[in-house]
Amino acid sequence: MCGIVGAVAQRNIVPVLIEGLRRLEYRGYDSCGVAVLAGGEPHRARSVARVADLDEQVRETHLEGVTGIAHTRWATHGAPVTNNAHPIFSRNALALVHNGIIENYESLRETLRGKGYEFVSQTDTEVIAHLIHSLYRGDLFAAVREAVQQLHGAYAIAVEHKDQPNTVVGARQGSPLVVGLGEGENFLASDALALAGSTERFIFLEEGDVCELTLERVRVADRDGNDVQREVRTVAAYGGAVELGPYRHFMQKEIFEQPRAISDTIPQADSFDASLFGDAAAKAFGEIDNLLILACGTSYYSGLTAKYWLESIAKIPTQVEIASEYRYRDSVPNPKSLVVVISQSGETADTLAALKHAQSLGHKHTLSVCNVGTSAMVRLTELSFLTHAGREIGVASTKAFTTQLVALFVLAATLGKLRGHVDASLEADYVRQLRHLPAALNSVLALEPQIIAWSEDFSRKENALFLGRGLHYPIALEGALKLKEISYIHAEAYPAGELKHGPLALVTEAMPVVTVAPNDALLEKLKSNMQEVRARGGELYVFADSDTRIVSEEGLHVIRMPEHYGLLSPILHVVPLQLLAYHTACSRGTDVDKPRNLAKSVTVE
Incomplete structure (x- = not known):
């Protein structure tokens, strides 16, 4: 800002x-x-x-x-x-x-x-x-x-x-x-x-x-x-001006920098140790019985994703709130809560204000997930985990988001281990999956030509729906946000099961419906939701895992993801949504890196 x-x-x-x-x-x-x-x-x-x-x-x-x-x-x-x-x-x-x-x-x-x-x-x-x-x-x-x-x-x-x-x-x-x-x-x-x-x-x-x-x-x-x-x-001086290199925009460059950013963010240790979050983390983690996550915008969606991980892996109750709303309502503080604040810059005004409000209510255990080690947020919290996304120039966040997801998965795995839910075998499996993420992301980035073809259709639309279920619903939210931010196409996201509770009324041939379709326990439910769209003449654009048996046909367009990635699947599935928004915006001729009315660092309420 x-x-x-x-x-x-x-x-x-x-x-x-x-x-x-x-x-x-x-x-x-x-x-x-x-x-x-x-x-x-x-x-x-x-x-x-x-x-x-x-x-x-x-x-x-x-x-x-x-x-x-x-x-x-x-x-x-x-x-x-x-x-x-x-x-x-x-x-x-x-x-x-x-x-x-x-x-x-x-x-x-x-x-x-x-x-x-x-x-x-x-x-x-x-x-x-x-x-x-x-x-x-x-x-x-x-x-x-x-x-x-x-x-x-x-x-x-x-x-x-x-x-x-x-x-x-x-x-x-x-x-x-x-x-x-x-x-x-x-x-x-x-x-x-x-x-x-x-x-x-x-x-x-x-x-x-x-x-x-x-x-x-x-x-x-x-x-x-x-x-x-x-x-x-x-503070060591930053390098010279960031160069675009072979890319058209910084957003495109930053999308393709995600394998390296994630690799830099993944801890080098072979185990999930509380010390990754600070010297006082072991004691603090032993005193908590729930989490309260506070964030805004894209960071809020990373928090929503983390809720699934924290409750599934660590079995710890987790509440996620929009920071700009949290401090303006009456809440019931719990001294055994760990308050987690998420921000790329560490200077997001609403999130900082929410953190200070939580501290004023008596929350003593606080943790920041942030990309800037010298930021106010990191200085204010008891614990911290720094992401290593590097400078992000494009207003629409990409690599900052995926590195936040990595940090939050590490938090979930660490708490799961401390609470006895992640044994040595599962811990080693999670470490292997994290370390394979950069290679898996490179395979997803190779889908760009297919996504460019889709973007030509999207550039002529004015509205879109995004659907996801379970762990991937927040990813659908993030995909809709990206499309709104840089292409100026109105887009909304819903849990796919909510279609029949209202949004289905909007579905026509003029309303593209983007669906995130991983091969997980909710796949068959999701397929039923997709049939509801097709029955109303809607056009489906599906990012499907390779073994989902969803194939392209009239009214159903499918891009096949390289592999299913289990609990870490959201990190892979968000990347094609970033590319779809980016190339649609390019087709519409908008200012991709500096979209109208928006700022990179929101330092006012």
């Missing part, structure tokens, strides 16, 4: 700011901008196009400065137009960028209007800029500290003022912000990735922190106004 980059240096900092924005482009944005202090005034450039357009503006106007802030904005309050793009100015003296949402902006705006401030944007951000300006008495750090006490909601901000030309002040509450430490220069960003190549030393600010950056020092105060020393962490 929105991205922040800021810097104080003894050199022209604009190229660093622009490069930082480029590194954050994958998160999704509608507009971008940069502001520097030069000649005693703030100067800015803003664009509702891409960062490349902003860079061109900067070069044409020779925008330069040693102190600056920059931003990529995903619109919440106000349309994605230039007036709403950040940085936002206050009386041509102060410039500010902001991630998050200010919930009490309307009342603050009326108060500030009463003090003579004119509002020229529709953003909640402009309230923060004018508020800090109204409180400025020669000390920007003090003004920001005073202002944030009046803000309700989530924010990460970076501010500069013309009267303090070598200072940038930042603050965070509910949105991530990191400080980058340099030699004779210091940096601020919403993600350490933005500062790759500039520094490897970071301070990850905590909730309520306010920081002041100058050339020679960084000052941090906590929410109570006390100066504090935060830990400095060394």
Whole structure:
């Protein structure tokens, strides 16, 4: 979602700011901008196009400065137009960028209007800029500290003022912000990735922190106004720009990177040991009697899949909740629950808020499944399991999802072993199956030409149904989500047994019905559901295991999966659904990697 980059240096900092924005482009944005202090005034450039357009503006106007802030904005309050793009100015003296949402902006705006401030944007951000300006008495750090006490909601901000030309002040509450430490220069960003190549030393600010950056020092105060020393962490620099190579889009590249990502995520050990989840895991796992999984979007579907594994393998009751709903209802906390939060970025606002809510209710055992080891989520949980998907640029998650599934299967097998349900023979079998997954996935990826043929039919449709049963119902949900996200075709998923309870009314020859058909205990039931579709003239598109005896005929199109993979079958069956969505979107000419209205990292509620 929105991205922040800021810097104080003894050199022209604009190229660093622009490069930082480029590194954050994958998160999704509608507009971008940069502001520097030069000649005693703030100067800015803003664009509702891409960062490349902003860079061109900067070069044409020779925008330069040693102190600056920059931003990529995903619109919440106000349309994605230039007036709403950040940085936002206050009386041509102060410039500010902001991630998050200010919930009490309307009342603050009326108060500030009463003090003579004119509002020229529709953003909640402009309230923060004018508020800090109204409180400025020669000390920007003090003004920001005073202002944030009046803000309700989530924010990460970076501010500069013309009267303090070598200072940038930042603050965070509910949105991530990191400080980058340099030699004779210091940096601020919403993600350490933005500062790759500039520094490897970071301070990850905590909730309520306010920081002041100058050339020679960084000052941090906590929410109570006390100066504090935060830990400095060394984070190895990321490599250069991610290249597409022979692929058309990053999404396609990332689909084909899944065998390697899964191989990197699978533990190297020959056994499922609690230590895979942290030093305190053995004790924590011995004290729990159920799991509560909290996640959003694709990560939520990985949690739904994990529920089947956890209850089947570990025999442990598991509840899965949408994180954005969990903290807004009355729930009954159980101190013997293990709360599992799942997020690719580890900064998903709704999931972080749900985690903190669970902790406030007394849940002491928490575990994060995440792709970013330095994220807020990993720092907040007692235990963690890091996936190794690498950078995922495409907004529609692919390799992050399948590596999450691997992590959750390892959790189920580990708990099953500790609870006496997985003996040495079964453990060895699970290890073998995991290690064969990359090879099995390569066989599935070889189906791409057949899926491309299907995508031509799908590209002409406006609606689709996805069906799955049991362990594969969440995979059907994920397939429908992928099609919606990038092709803009309306798609819904149902447990196949629910067809006759309503969705069957939608089935006509114009409604393709995608079916996930593994050779499991529910296969014969699923075949009956497929016959219900055919009897109503529906067109079936079936991904079937090789031994299901489902063959293509009129109204029934079948792509045969290379092998049945038992409990790990969902990891294989989701890949052709990813490819179907991808190639359908290509046929429709949509922006596959950056679909409209969506962002990669959802850092606001």
